[in-house]
Amino acid sequence: MKSKPKLSFWQIWNLSFGFLGVQAGFALQNANVSRILSNFGADLHHLSFFWLVAPIMGLVIQPWVGAASDRTWNRLGRRKPFILGGAIAATLGMFLMPNANWVVAIIPPIIFGAIMLALMDASFNVTFQPFRSLVADMTPGEQTTLGYSVQTFLINVGAIIGSFLPYVLTNFMDIDNTAPEGQVPDSVIWSFYLGGGILLLSVLWTVFRTKEYAPKEFAEYQGKSLEEEKVAEKSSFFKTIVNMPAVLGQLAVVQFFSWFALFTMWVYTTPAVAQHIWGTPIGDSSSAAYNEAANWVGVLFGLYSVFAALFSIIMNKVADSFGRKRTFSLALFVGALGFLSIYFFKGQYALIFSMVGVGIAWAAILAMPYAILSQALPAGKTGVYMGIFNITVVVPQIISGILSGTLLKYVFHERAIYMIIMAGISWLLASMMVFVVKDRKGA
Template sequence: MEKRKLSFWQIWNMSFGFLGIQFGFALQGGFMSRIFQTLGAGKEEIPMLWIAAPLTGLLVQPIIGYMSDRTWSVKWGRRRPYFLVGAVFSSLALFFVPHSPALWIAAGFLWILDASINVSMEPFRALVADKLPQSQRSYGFVVQTLIIGIGTWIASNLPWMVSQLGVSNEAASGVVPMSVKVAFGVGALVFLASILYTVFTTDEYPPEDMEEFEREKAKKNNFIPDILNNIGSMPTTMKKLGVIQFFSWFAFFTMWSLANPALTEHVFATPAPIETAYNMADALQAEAFKVANTKFQESSNSVGSAMGIYGLSSMAFALLLTLYTSKRNINRKYVHMFSLILGGIGFLAMSYASPENLKYCFVLIGFAWGSILSMPYAMLSSSVDPKKMGVIMGIFNMFIVIPQIIAALGGINFVSSLLGEEAINAMTVAGISLVIAGLCNLLITNKNAISYQEEEI
């Protein structure tokens, strides 16, 4: 089937649901560690508490990709039913997670939240490849990145924004501040509304050969053998991209899980107070804990706002690429390589940052983030069977979640401890990892993946 080129607004509509998905991811990435610390977690425990995120991605995305490849509804299409189901459960989890009364409950909600986000997210990647011709793939993924950047910046600033409106940043020991609760509630509403917008403004192409599609559906479900067969036969380009993804996502998982403890301690000098270090029966000690906790919560807002800058710079990066790729081809390989190296420099510079210039570190990280969300998928979609796009995108997610699982199971703590005990060393590890990821782009040699050239007719 020859796919027609779509206008900017048609691509915008089909990608708009990513605004909500990124609200969920940004609130999770920017503030889950803060919630864990508020509920009593030590900084060395935080990566393990985050293991829910990559594990659910490892399990959910290949399954959803496989199922969506085999789904078709005249009314709802192929990918949209999964958008909607994921959105409902994600919104519920976002609303309830900051109200968790105990650490184990917050960790449980993270499992539900991340599983639900993954149900919505994986089909969005496949939808771009379903709807757009090869010549618009880079353009389509870059528009997604533009929307993701908008969502990252707004969501990362939500607790600060609502606190500026008078919502309290103070809370009793072990209680998440109201500013965070309100921010997560707003995120839940945005998530659901943006997904609904895409569901009702976007249609989908039916299977090219409906009879063959129905025969495939009628066959015995061989999910596990099919997944294993696709893993065993993955293209060489996909394997090379997997190496790049490994180091890229190791770096960003390190940021999401440990940026708050590292930066509140190293840059703002306001680490999370440990309640057992204070005699809470003594009025002066109890007041000292309250003051220290309030300073930690305020600096956590500042860290979240600084992190939001990477969403803003990724948005600017995506906007420039959108304007360029709407008319021209780009060398995806070199764009991705230099973007990742710039992001690595941003992480490395955090060791020398002050509260005033921390935002510039995240500006550089935003270039890497904008590229990570577009270039690998554009390269991949140009080198795989379009009939298997959903399951291939799901399998490709393995290269995202495996490094995160390794990081959560002690990889971050082990590697950063080689540099010393300071929390900021985790950000240095993230920087080194991202520079390695950038250099690994030199492995990519597939010309179609590097820069798709539309055939002249």
């Protein structure tokens, strides 16, 4: 069997550079959508229902995109057509999302906001899966963990940019951070414009700087003829499910608790910090204090991405020394401590220490499951199995979205800080569940 050539560091860098921009857009969404929807009139305990759009889009789109990209080849390549198409649509959504006042005479702002959220999430999901598969397609086995570590670094650089934009525009460029009721502050609007531009330009870099292997060459790297590869690609979806690698199911348990916590964090960190640190009353979403807290949450999200990026630089070497499972489990444990510590801190700057743990866990979640899984997947089915694996990302988010509003209202009496504590407990469980996973590279 012909071996894939080793890639230079910059070739590996180019594979995932577009993910930097995609994640910048995704980070802007994560840090600001609750704020935008609240500005448009959404109730606090209904926010999780709007956020269900994201995992539902992932559930529907990513398996389809994975299977379609396995069978695609045109002048752009196999994965790149989906990456570029998704990026263009996501950029459009980002330009429109904060501008509901344009269509207020036609459609209520909250409905327009929900539609734009759906468009952005659908588009992000079209790009996410092919980027994951592109690393698996292009890297030889000995460079796979490195490939996903570099991708994790770039993801978090993008998240830093997206998370900090509203804070920077407000505090260093004197752009308004408040707006009349029913409208979005200029700092958020301009952040979405800039984020959309960064997204599209970075994706174009990957599209034009990366050359995918042609079908015949790719088949040779798998030890097959082109005809055998085409037959494998055409096997039924049912047969694909039946022959699913066991490790995918084992990782699903870890993924459940990992992503249940992440969804909870994205939805409730802003109200949790506003109530717990700034002392804002329940239901407040438009005061200067709430908007100040929201900007600081954007900074915190940027900081956990800084810590994730820093950890991703050494994560490959740590995993080589201690094993991917031990590295993954310890990272989740440290992340759980980060969540739980938020309850005990009373000052905004102390929360930076909490973000160290969250960032380490986030880096591991972005890299380790995919590095473990990619070693167990048949090459011709990488796209479809990565798409199926995304179900383990979106299902826990859907469950969190359905349950969290009820838990917040009736169990925690709308004190959002307790949702963050619940997220910490979820990561503790994920940390323990890592040891049920069978990794081909051992412990």
